Amino acid sequence: MFEQFNPRDIPPLIVATGTCYTGLWPLWNARASMLTFGFPARLAETPATYPVMVCCQIRTTILGMILFAFYSQQKFNEIDTVMAIVGLYAGAMDSYIFYREENPSKAIFRAVVGLLIGSWGCFGMTGGR
Numbered sequence: 582m583f584e585q586f587n588p589r590d591i592p593p594l595i596v597a598t599g600t601c602y603t604g605l606w607p608l609w610n611a612r613a614s615m616l617t618f619g620f621p622a623r624l625a626e627t628p629a630t631y632p633v634m635v636c637c638q639i640r641t642t643i644l645g646m647i648l649f650a651f652y653s654q655q656k657f658n659e660i661d662t663v664m665a666i667v668g669l670y671a672g673a674m675d676s677y678i679f680y681r682e683e684n685p686s687k688a689i690f691r692a693v694v695g696l697l698i699g700s701w702g703c704f705g706m707t708g709g710r
Contacts, residue, residue: 585655593648593660593707596668596698601645604638611635619679619687658708665702668695 607614611631615624624630644667651659672695679688701707 589707589709590652592698592701593652593664596664597645597648597652599645600641600667601649602642604640604642604645607631607635607638614638619675619682619684619691621682621684658705660707661702661705663702664707665699668698668700668702670699671695672699 606617611634612625615630615634616622618634644663648660648663651657651663672691672693675695676688676692679685679691
């Protein structure tokens with residue numbers, strides 16, 4: 582899997598690791614996961630919201646697995662496509678949600694990170710070897 586490692590592989594591997602493994606956290610502690618993610622305490626302390634967080638984060642974990650699978654198959658252009666779509670869309674939607682929930686620092690953080698990840702993919706930085 583790492584025979585032809587390139588420094589360009591570092592950002593996608595960080596994204597894959599982050600999405601794959603942090604997405605499992607709500608299975609054990611949904612409340613803490615929601616607070617760390619940026620949701621307000623009024624939502625994080627409502628047990629009825631926990632299954633929703635778990636289901637959403639399981640899907641996030643799947644995206645990390647997809648990135649790892651593409652990396653192991655050396656499908657670098659596909660990695661860029663996933664990063665572009667997920668980075669830009671999730672970054673924009675997360676930012677909007679946190680702005681509406683009156684968490685501007687988390688909204689800005691999500692927008693910037695989403696833009697960086699999405700830009701990496703849009704510019705084909707992994708596939709453009």
